[in-house]
Amino acid sequence: MKRWVIGVDLGGTQIRALRTDLAGEKAARAEQLTLAQQGPQAVVTRILETVQEVMVGIPREEILGLGIGAPGPIDSAGVVHDPPNLPGWKGVSLVDELSGPLGLPIYAGNDANLGALAEYRFGAGAGVDHLVYLNVGTGIGGGVISHGRMLTGWRGFAAEIGHQTLDPDGPLCGCGQPGHLEAFASGPAIAREARQALEQGRTSTIPEHARGPVTAKSVAAAAMAGDPLALELLRQAGTYLGLGLANLIHILEPQRILIGGGVSRAGELLLGPARASMEQRLMSPVYRGVEILSAALGPDVGLIGAAALVMQEAVSHR
């Protein structure tokens, strides 16, 4: 009998579903808009529709289970705790909502944690049993693999590695706390610094690369074209990123750190300064040798990780 797993990513904008075999080979994929403002029940209906699309023609008994990733906070039991981009999701259990209608075992996790698992099983961290994954985008999410296993913490809320205080006098983070890594190196943080520099009269080609307001994407585009301010802004964000990575190396000592997410498309213009700053901040030479690399799996990383979670929980632990 053929065996399949299903991975779902519940995002603020899109619902995506994937069916793969146990080697991670993609067999079917579907997506639709989340339309999150319609509230949890309407969204659950659309999750079910999207999942049914990737199950068409497949006998239920061939499917080992369904993994689903959602924006944190989501606990290990699959209960979503009011994430900013899913209005109304206060204590909604994805496991309860999906297991009845689908008749499948449901496993749930934080989307960035699942990103780490995906990169560990199928991406740039394959076989690296101590791994940190950062998704640098609108926020900075993270996931940790320790001893070959996804680190969840007590209730499933671990690995929020963007929310470490690097400077108590620093800018406010999206979460409301001052000086977190996310407030220095996320997309909105880079855009904020760019706008401030432009308002202060710095000359730059960044606005020419922006359609509408200046974003991290326009900063990255200008940097790739050699714009000095844009390069400086990426260097500054990379320097804070490296400081946060040095902390993580002291705390978790991964063999490899993978940077994904939209901002990571700036590539070496961000990772180069991050690496230099990380090296400079290590407490001892014994910590040298940790690799800082780009993640491999792109925007589907969360649903690949959701499928990998089924493999970890339903297959490996039998």
Next chain:
Amino acid sequence: MKRWVIGVDLGGTQIRALRTDLAGEKAARAEQLTLAQQGPQAVVTRILETVQEVMVGIPREEILGLGIGAPGPIDSAGVVHDPPNLPGWKGVSLVDELSGPLGLPIYAGNDANLGALAEYRFGAGAGVDHLVYLNVGTGIGGGVISHGRMLTGWRGFAAEIGHQTLDPDGPLCGCGQPGHLEAFASGPAIAREARQALEQGRTSTIPEHARGPVTAKSVAAAAMAGDPLALELLRQAGTYLGLGLANLIHILEPQRILIGGGVSRAGELLLGPARASMEQRLMSPVYRGVEILSAALGPDVGLIGAAALVMQEAVSHR
């Protein structure tokens, strides 16, 4: 047949050894001075002597193995990498040095990591599968239990949780980096702040509690007697400690955090402010509920942990 394990703590001042049964019941204990300045070979000889003291009359085949803790950096293979208080220990393998003469399986680890394991198996973290242990003393060492297992990282250098940057403009840490948690909340950091305040003319009874130079111990004694400056200094250290703990909660999400080491004897005068500051710095209410408590096992925590390491590696994994 009776079964025993041996735990050894190699400290900069003392070598201590313990023999326990598999329930952790202490059967024999020995100690002698390290005399670290005499170099590795002389110290290894004294380790062997101390171990032989706790093995007297016990058949070799009843002993499952020996665990040994040493100051970091020490890797998972038991190689000691030049810790400041063990001069000459550059690449000395404790496993190699001890396994031949003793004819026993040898397991080695960082002393603070083993402290976490000890508290998890036999102390204030018994049965708590997600646990952080801090030893706040001359430095701030740490250990992490995740999913019921000691978190070691790639090469064994993980859980240096005192070495997280809280403020890049902060005072220099013992490791040479600026603004680490250790530089704000360790014993020497508290003593430094006390001396600075006294030099600036603050009136206080701290000097009356000191025999010789002001230390964190004299600050704690003065605080317990109600001295306002001493209370303020512990509150300040506790506030930074709480900031570091909030970071650790976001990254590791333990159920419980245990504070041990000499400075922790200040008790609630330090832990109260740490708890308040931690609560204030949480990124979301979902992280509430993590307990900050005193560690239970006292100065022998490292050798109890070394014995527990044998139980984990030689017994549980069979």
